[in-house]
Amino acid sequence: MVLKNLKMTFKRATSGVEVTRLYPEKIMDLPDAERGVHVLEIRKCIGCGACARICPNDCIKLVAYSRGNPVKNKKLQYPQIDYGRCMFCGLCVDDCPASCLIMSKQFEISGWNREDIIYDPEDIAVGLYSDQELAELAEEARKAEEEKKRKAAEAAKAKKEKAAKAADEGDKGSGEKAAKKKKAE
Incomplete structure (x- = not known):
């Protein structure tokens, strides 16, 4: 039995067939x-x-x-x-x-x-x-943030003006209603 195993080992060693991988030296294709x-x-x-x-x-x-x-x-x-x-x-x-x-x-x-x-x-x-690209991106981000803040401020201002205009029209409208009411009496 021992001779049979040794025969198999010798046959594999001399046939050129790779039985184990030489891992660190030879990395297989993945x-x-x-x-x-x-x-x-x-x-x-x-x-x-x-x-x-x-x-x-x-x-x-x-x-x-x-x-x-x-x-x-x-x-x-x-x-x-x-x-x-x-x-x-x-x-x-x-x-x-x-x-x-x-x-x-x-x-x-x-x-x-x-x-x-x-x-x-x-x-x-x-x-x-690269450092130059990072500086350009930071500048671009800063400009975008400033633009966003500017637009938000403009929107808030427009909303305020619209509310003030509506309030003025409301006052005029209530004044006209009061005048019509007096006329009707």
Whole structure:
């Protein structure tokens, strides 16, 4: 029996057929449907939090990250993922309305501490803005906010003028009614 097993081992060793994978040296091709580490396309993210709400393991939470788009994401909140809790189900990817969260083929996640496998937006983000782009976006957001405040002030002023005009017409109308009433008597 022992010789039979040794014969099989020798046959496999000399046939050139790969029995085990040489993992760190040779990484195998992964299938297209592989669910690995998440990738956040920061230019698309609107910070809605749909990914955090749908996560069954509650491993995604929104955290502040200043290098995002203040025009699309006014709160500058982006997903942080705890891979110690993630089961790679893909619900967060499916539920994302902006399609900014995708799953890559990167599967190696390791660390010495639990905090090492909690990935912040900076760790998973791609397409980061340059400092110049961030300054331009901040200026654009400031101008949009000023325009919004100006329009709100104009609307309030118009509403006030309309109310005052209605009150004047009401006074005139009540004065005319009183004059008609006196005439009728």
